[in-house]
Amino acid sequence: MIRHVLVASAILAFSAGAAIAQPKIEKGPIKPVAASDAPLMFSTYCAVCHGKEGKGNGPAAAALAKVPADLTRISARNGGKFPDVRVRRYIEGLDEVAAHGTRDMPMWGGLFNALSRDTAQLRVAALADYVKSLQQ
Numbered sequence: 001m002i003r004h005v006l007v008a009s010a011i012l013a014f015s016a017g018a019a020i021a022q023p024k025i026e027k028g029p030i031k032p033v034a035a036s037d038a039p040l041m042f043s044t045y046c047a048v049c050h051g052k053e054g055k056g057n058g059p060a061a062a063a064l065a066k067v068p069a070d071l072t073r074i075s076a077r078n079g080g081k082f083p084d085v086r087v088r089r090y091i092e093g094l095d096e097v098a099a100h101g102t103r104d105m106p107m108w109g110g111l112f113n114a115l116s117r118d119t120a121q122l123r124v125a126a127l128a129d130y131v132k133s134l135q136q
């Protein structure tokens, strides 16, 4: 059974082995990339599951119990309106699903806080804005 539970100081990393049919998820220390660089944060923290373009087809997707959401269609799924607050809370890990410990996605609020308390909120907001910019 693949484990993808996180501890506060770790994020998931995907190691591409020769056997592509057997995706393997490994935990690693969270990489401190600039809070001002949203595209870099997305490719560093999110693309492993959601894919470079946010479509939900990252290399680790096959190893997860749930399919990572297609982040380019959040507005489309919400009657054409991007739910800013809900997305921020979701990324942070304050939503109800996270509270009950049943979601596959890491709770980034705590992970970013461990990097630096000063920029954690900034990171979440920048990532939410970036996801907004991906809407189709």
Ligand code: HEC
Residues within 6 Å of the ligand: 004, 012, 042, 045, 046, 047, 048, 049, 050, 060, 064, 066, 067, 068, 069, 071, 074, 087, 090, 091, 102, 103, 104, 105, 106, 108, 127, 128, 131
């Ligand atoms: C370990 C894989 C994984 C990583 C890494 C990950 N996510 Fe997710 N994400 C998921 C999964 C799976 C879901 C679907 C819901 C769930 O957790 O079961 C999801 C759902 C979401 C949603 C909710 C979409 C909706 O329709 O409401 C948002 C927003 C999101 N992710 C943003 C991000 C951002 C931003 C990052 C990077 C900071 C990120 N995710 C990193 C796996 C991941």
